[in-house]
Amino acid sequence: MTNATDITDEQWQRLYEAALAAQKNAYAPYSKFPVGAAFLMDSGEVYAGCNVENASNGATVCAERTAIGNAVAHGERRPVALAVVTNLEAPAAPCGICRQVLAEFADDLPILMSNPEGDREFTTLDELLPHRFGPRDLPS
Numbered sequence: 001m002t003n004a005t006d007i008t009d010e011q012w013q014r015l016y017e018a019a020l021a022a023q024k025n026a027y028a029p030y031s032k033f034p035v036g037a038a039f040l041m042d043s044g045e046v047y048a049g050c051n052v053e054n055a056s057n058g059a060t061v062c063a064e065r066t067a068i069g070n071a072v073a074h075g076e077r078r079p080v081a082l083a084v085v086t087n088l089e090a091p092a093a094p095c096g097i098c099r100q101v102l103a104e105f106a107d108d109l110p111i112l113m114s115n116p117e118g119d120r121e122f123t124t125l126d127e128l129l130p131h132r133f134g135p136r137d138l139p140s
C-alpha cells in the first residue's frame with residue numbers, strides 16, 4: 001500500500017507545482033475559492049484539474065474530480081498520490097463526494113493538502129473515508 005513516505009520529496013514537489021498551476025485556471029466566480037489538484041499515477045504521469053463552478057450550484061465539479069477525470073480520459077486508472085491546493089491558511093481536505101470518487105480508484109492514497117504559501121499537511125484516503133463502500137463491495 002502506498003503511503004506518504006513512499007513518495008519522494010521531488011515527486012511531492014512536482015505534484016504540488018502541478019496543482020498550484022491548475023489552481024490558477026480554476027473557474028470559481030461564485031465561491032471565489034479556487035482549488036487545484038494533481039494526481040501522480042502508477043505510470044509516473046501527473047494529471048491536474050481545477051474546480052469548475054456553475055450558475056446552477058449543484059453542477060459545480062471539484063478540482064479533485066476534474067483531475068481524476070483528466071487521468072482516466074488519458075487511459076490511467078491507478079493514482080498513487082494526490083496534491084490539493086487551496087487558499088486556506090489551514091489546508092483543506094477533499095469533500096465527501098470527492099472522497100467517494102477517490103475510493104473508486106484507490107484502496108488508499110497519500111494526500112498532500114497545501115496552499116500557495118507552501119504550508120503542508122498530509123493525510124490519507126483511509127483516514128478521510130474509513131469503512132467505505134467501494135467497488136469490491138458489489139457482487140460480481
Ligand SMILES: O=c1ccn([C@H]2C[C@H](O)[C@@H](CO)O2)c(=O)[nH]1
Pocket residue numbers: 028031033035050051052053060061062063064092093094095098
Ligand atoms: O476539496 C475541495 C473543496 C471544494 N472545492 C470547490 C468546490 C467549489 O467550487 C468551491 C467551494 O466549495 O471549492 C474543491 O474543488 N475541492
Ligand SMILES: [Zn+2]
Pocket residue numbers: 062063064065094095096097098099
Ligand atoms: Zn469535492
